[in-house]
Amino acid sequence: MTILGTAFGMVFYLLQAVSGESGYAQNGEFEDAELDDYSFSCYSQLEVDGTQHLLTCAFDDPDVNSTNLEFEICGALLNVKCLTFDKLQEMYFIKTKKFLLIGDSEIHVKLGGKNITSKKLNIVKIVKPEAPFDIRVIYREGANDFLVTFNTSHSQKKYVKELMHEVAYRQEKNENDWMCVNLSSTKLTLLQRKLQPDAMYEIKVRSIPNANYFQGFWSEWSPTFHFRTPEITGGKMDPVLLTISILSFFSVALMVILACALWKKRIKPIVWPSLPDHKKTLEQLCKKPKKNLNVSFNPESFLDCQIHKVDGIQARDEAESFLQDTSPSQLDESEKQRLGGGMQGPIWPSEHAAITPKAFRGDSPFGCLAGSISMCEALVQPSSRSPDCREGCKNGPHVYQGLLLGPGTTNSTVPTPSTFQSGILTLNPTAQGQPMLTPLGSSQEEAYVTMSSFYQNQ
Amino acid sequence: MFHVSFRYIFGIPPLILVLLPVASSDCDIEGKDGREYQHVLMISINDLDTMIKNRTNCPNNEPKVLKKHACDDNKEGMFLYRAARKLKQFVKMNNSEDFNLHLSRVSQGTLQLLNCTPKEDNKSVKEQRKQKSLCSLGILLQKIKTCWNKILRGSKEH
Numbered sequence: 001m002t003i004l005g006t007a008f009g010m011v012f013y014l015l016q017a018v019s020g021e022s023g024y025a026q027n028g029e030f031e032d033a034e035l036d037d038y039s040f041s042c043y044s045q046l047e048v049d050g051t052q053h054l055l056t057c058a059f060d061d062p063d064v065n066s067t068n069l070e071f072e073i074c075g076a077l078l079n080v081k082c083l084t085f086d087k088l089q090e091m092y093f094i095k096t097k098k099f100l101l102i103g104d105s106e107i108h109v110k111l112g113g114k115n116i117t118s119k120k121l122n123i124v125k126i127v128k129p130e131a132p133f134d135i136r137v138i139y140r141e142g143a144n145d146f147l148v149t150f151n152t153s154h155s156q157k158k159y160v161k162e163l164m165h166e167v168a169y170r171q172e173k174n175e176n177d178w179m180c181v182n183l184s185s186t187k188l189t190l191l192q193r194k195l196q197p198d199a200m201y202e203i204k205v206r207s208i209p210n211a212n213y214f215q216g217f218w219s220e221w222s223p224t225f226h227f228r229t230p231e232i233t234g235g236k237m238d239p240v241l242l243t244i245s246i247l248s249f250f251s252v253a254l255m256v257i258l259a260c261a262l263w264k265k266r267i268k269p270i271v272w273p274s275l276p277d278h279k280k281t282l283e284q285l286c287k288k289p290k291k292n293l294n295v296s297f298n299p300e301s302f303l304d305c306q307i308h309k310v311d312g313i314q315a316r317d318e319a320e321s322f323l324q325d326t327s328p329s330q331l332d333e334s335e336k337q338r339l340g341g342g343m344q345g346p347i348w349p350s351e352h353a354a355i356t357p358k359a360f361r362g363d364s365p366f367g368c369l370a371g372s373i374s375m376c377e378a379l380v381q382p383s384s385r386s387p388d389c390r391e392g393c394k395n396g397p398h399v400y401q402g403l404l405l406g407p408g409t410t411n412s413t414v415p416t417p418s419t420f421q422s423g424i425l426t427l428n429p430t431a432q433g434q435p436m437l438t439p440l441g442s443s444q445e446e447a448y449v450t451m452s453s454f455y456q457n458q
Numbered sequence: 459m460f461h462v463s464f465r466y467i468f469g470i471p472p473l474i475l476v477l478l479p480v481a482s483s484d485c486d487i488e489g490k491d492g493r494e495y496q497h498v499l500m501i502s503i504n505d506l507d508t509m510i511k512n513r514t515n516c517p518n519n520e521p522k523v524l525k526k527h528a529c530d531d532n533k534e535g536m537f538l539y540r541a542a543r544k545l546k547q548f549v550k551m552n553n554s555e556d557f558n559l560h561l562s563r564v565s566q567g568t569l570q571l572l573n574c575t576p577k578e579d580n581k582s583v584k585e586q587r588k589q590k591s592l593c594s595l596g597i598l599l600q601k602i603k604t605c606w607n608k609i610l611r612g613s614k615e616h
Binding site for chain 1: 489493494496497498499501505555556558559562563566567570571
């Protein structure tokens with residue numbers, strides 16, 4: 001029990017002694033001083049004033065009573081052992097050329113000559129560069145970017161020449177939204193498309209040693225520069241570009257309109273030519289030798305002509321008499337009928353639509369020879385009685401002649417006949433002197449007109 | 459045969475012991491990576507060289523400086539040590555403050571980077587007292603520069 005009480009008493013006694021509330025401390029002042037935090041930090045600035053360097057130290061705790069405190073640096077000095085700091089308010093500094101810049105130094109905090117605390121440091125490892133200055137932003141319209149330039153006093157210094165710079169910029173309305181870019185040179189390019197148009201920006205820069213031999217801290221920020229980005233250039237186009245775009249638009253529109261308008265007449269026949277129409281081709285061929293010929297397969301062109309239906313027997317008699325008068329050409333009765341029937345005009349093309357295939361079947365061809373052609377001519381002649389359609393009817397038989405052969409060329413040789421498959425009348429003259437009245441088959445309405453005579457007429 | 463073995467046993471080891479200090483280097487060089495030399499010492503050496511050229515016209519025949527010592531292989535440290543100590547002798551009152559400070563920086567900085575066992579102090583001090591002209595200083599600085607370059611080149615190769 002006694003021992004226990006003694007033990008408790010000793011514990012309480014020790015607690016009091018440690019806490020110091022009873023004022024037991026022998027050296028109260030010093031112990032109070034030791035309880036304060038005398039930690040400090042320093043930074044150096046080389047060649048800040050010509051060839052002079054600056055070393056600045058300050059306590060980390062601003063509440064420290066630094067009334068009688070002194071700072072001293074020893075080691076890594078030229079020709080001296082130690083140097084004492086000067087005091088300015090709460091800051092301790094020393095401005096000298098006598099830094100060796102090689103090796104470590106010791107900084108002592110002294111109170112009344114007694115060393116309170118010390119710190120070992122290397123002056124080249126606590127370098128704080130001077131703040132950059134003269135930052136400017138130039139807008140380059142041709143390149144659509146902003147050229148940022150700034151200056152630093154370290155470019156003229158001997159020791160701390162290589163620095164790393166940090167450029168920070170933001171839109172003025174965006175608080176704490178800084179964009180940062182690191183660079184080792186004093187020029188920076190900001191792309192316009194990465195910035196907001198028609199906005200106000202602010203920009204600043206700071207530096208730090210490049211961590212080769214000299215190391216340290218960031219410098220103070222440079223003075224801020226303000227610039228405004230241009231508006232969007234979408235509404236304002238280059239006049240030349242605008243003119244070119246308008247002209248090209250109109251030319252394209254014009255080409256589209258022309259293409260639509262001329263599609264059927266001009267473009268489609270070239271791009272997608274249609275199969276030739278035998279009737280039109282025939283008309284074209286007939287038009288060539290005699291341009292004033294009224295060549296047409298349209299029956300309405302011959303409405304003015306008086307076309308009389310010829311009786312078959314009467315036609316034959318007439319044909320025979322005609323042949324006896326003009327030439328010994330021979331015609332088949334069916335051919336006469338055909339020819340006569342052919343003069344009916346409007347019905348003619350439809351009646352003889354199937355002629356040509358029969359020709360290919362090798363039926364004995366009916367050939368309007370030179371003589372037979374003249375017979376045809378003779379047969380056709382009565383149709384030219386009407387004075388109204390003389391021109392046309394004249395053209396009719398003439399055309400017929402043209403179709404068959406040219407005037408006065410009855411005895412000309414006939415080239416190889418060419419036939420149309422579409423059922424056009426084919427004239428198939430034979431030079432072998434086949435009998436003209438050779439029956440061609442059951443159809444009396446068929447009449448063959450070959451294209452070879454057309455070539456002859458040409 | 460007995461005489462041959464005797465020679466090898468008692469002759470060669472002492473020879474090695476005698477030659478060992480000659481072959482070995484007396485100094486350890488700390489700044490072999492060249493950072494201290496390139497960023498501090500070389501700047502001071504170049505500034506001193508510029509100041510000397512501006513103040514004097516040195517003759518073509520070079521005065522003999524440290525003729526007994528050279529930046530030989532494995533002797534670079536000792537040469538720099540001697541050269542750095544000799545630089546102190548060129549510090550004068552009639553020089554400018556910057557001149558003296560550069561001299562001190564080269565001298566003291568070099569010595570700080572070397573860890574040498576000093577030898578032949580008396581003789582080197584006498585030799586230094588004889589030659590104190592700026593031209594000699596210029597030549598000495600060039601030799602120091604050359605020797606440092608040799609050290610750095612050697613460290614890069616290794």
